[in-house]
Amino acid sequence: MIEVRxxxxxxxxxxxxxxxSFQVKEGEVVAIIGPSGSGKSTLLRSLNLLEEPxxxxxxxxDVTVDTKLLTHQNRYELRQQSAMVFQHFNLFKNKxxxxxxxxxxxxxxxxxxxxxxxxxxxxxxxxxxxxQKKQYPATLSGGQQQRVSIARALAVNPKVIFMDEPTSALDxxxxxxxxxxxxxxxxxxxTLVIVTHEMKFAKKVADKIVFMNNGVIVESGxxxxxxxxxxxxxxxxxxxxxx
Ligand code: ADP
Ligand code: MG
Numbered sequence: 094m095i096e097v098r099x100x101x102x103x104x105x106x107x108x109x110x111x112x113x114s115f116q117v118k119e120g121e122v123v124a125i126i127g128p129s130g131s132g133k134s135t136l137l138r139s140l141n142l143l144e145e146p147x148x149x150x151x152x153x154x155d156v157t158v159d160t161k162l163l164t165h166q167n168r169y170e171l172r173q174q175s176a177m178v179f180q181h182f183n184l185f186k187n188k189x190x191x192x193x194x195x196x197x198x199x200x201x202x203x204x205x206x207x208x209x210x211x212x213x214x215x216x217x218x219x220x221x222x223x224x225q226k227k228q229y230p231a232t233l234s235g236g237q238q239q240r241v242s243i244a245r246a247l248a249v250n251p252k253v254i255f256m257d258e259p260t261s262a263l264d265x266x267x268x269x270x271x272x273x274x275x276x277x278x279x280x281x282x283x284t285l286v287i288v289t290h291e292m293k294f295a296k297k298v299a300d301k302i303v304f305m306n307n308g309v310i311v312e313s314g315x316x317x318x319x320x321x322x323x324x325x326x327x328x329x330x331x332x333x334x335x336x
Contacts (some may be wrong), residue, residue: 094117094118094119094120094121094153094154094252094253094284095115095116095117095140095152095153095253095284095286096116096117096150096151096152096157097113097114097115097116097140097149097150097151097152098114098149098150098151099112099113099114099148099149099150100112100113100114100136100139100146100148100149100150100151100160101113101146101147101148101149102132102135102139102144102145102146102147103147108308109132109135109308110132110135110136110139110146110308111307111308111309112309113136113149113308113309113310114310115303115310115313117253117284117286117301118284119282119284120282120283120284121284121285121300121301122279122284122285122287122298122299122300122301123285123286123287123299123300123301123302123303124287124288124289124294124295124298124299124301124302124303124316125137125286125287125288125289125303125305126288126289126290126292126295126302126303126304126305126331127304127305127306127311127331128306128331128334131305131306131307131308132305132307132308133257133288133305134257134258134288136305137177137255137257137286137288138257139151139160140153140175140253140255140286141153141171141172141174141175141177141255142158142160142163142168142171142172143177145160145163146160147160148160148161151171153171153174153175153252153253154174154175154251154252154253155174155252156170156171156173156174158170158171173201174251174252174253175251175252175253175254175255176245176246176247176249176251176253176254176255177246177254177255177256177257178239178242178243178246178254178255178256178257178259179242179257179259180257180258180259180261180262181262182230182235182238182239182241182242182262183242184230184238184241184242184245185230186229186230186231187229188229188230189226189227189228189229190217190222190225190226190227190228190229190230190233190241191210191213191214191217191226191227193230193241193242193245194212194213194216194217194241194244194245194248195209195210195212195213195248197245197248197249198212198213198248198249201249202248202249202250209248212248213226213244213248214226216244216247216248217241217244219244219247219277220240220241220243220244220274221240221270221274222237222240222241222244225237234267235262235263235264235267236263236267236268236270236271239259239260239263239271240270240271240274243259243271243274243275243278247278247283252284253284253285253286254278254283254284254285254286255286255287256275256285256286256287256288256289257288258288258289258290259271259275259287259289260272260289260291261290268291272291272294272298275287275294275298276294276297276298279298287299290335292320292332292335295316296316296320297316299316300315300316301313301314301315301316302314302315302316302319302320304319304323304325304327304328304331306327306331311325311327311328312324312325312328320332
């Protein structure tokens, strides 16, 4: 479902992604872990070209792009394959919960208003927010807002959903409801790539753990392997620091 080859990205003299390659299978849930500043967000944002890498080939779903040969057309096509859930939700403040979910459908997926409403109401029910659909984001808790943004990501029926620290901006008591929503998704054969600091959650929900440090993938593998028997010293040290 995802194939990344030789991805590199610098900000000035700072090489943030250094020749990264990896694959994700259809339906897999991958958790990317690693210290702050290791390049996790840049990697995720590169996969839908919110950051433009300097080099590398990216395949998501049906679309493959060489990042040295980007055009309006292939950039758009690659972005259509995925949806993103951000740490700070990024909802439209002046639109209701329902409008936040229908907007992507009527604008980019060319659904009629009635179709969009049907899909959005169904998804809001799945994330437990039917009663809040007429409200504006500011009147919701952070956990509720993040569940709206998950419904919005699902609405466009993407091949892959990327989530960048979806619970890091939440008050501790609201983390659980969002993790539960993500865990429900993980059981539905949706391909998910999640950057997270929630190690217990990653261990429980992910099929694969990717540990990044300093712009490279230090190691990756099944959660049992990476968490219980990390191969690399750097991974061991990081995992100890999260306890
Ligand atoms: P992580 O998500 O693992 O914390 P990031 O991908 O956000 O790491 O950042 C990796 C490195 O790239 C950091 O050194 C950060 O300061 C730098 N960086 C990220 N975005 C930018 C940017 N837009 N301009 C300059 N430097 C950036
Ligand atoms: Mg980050």
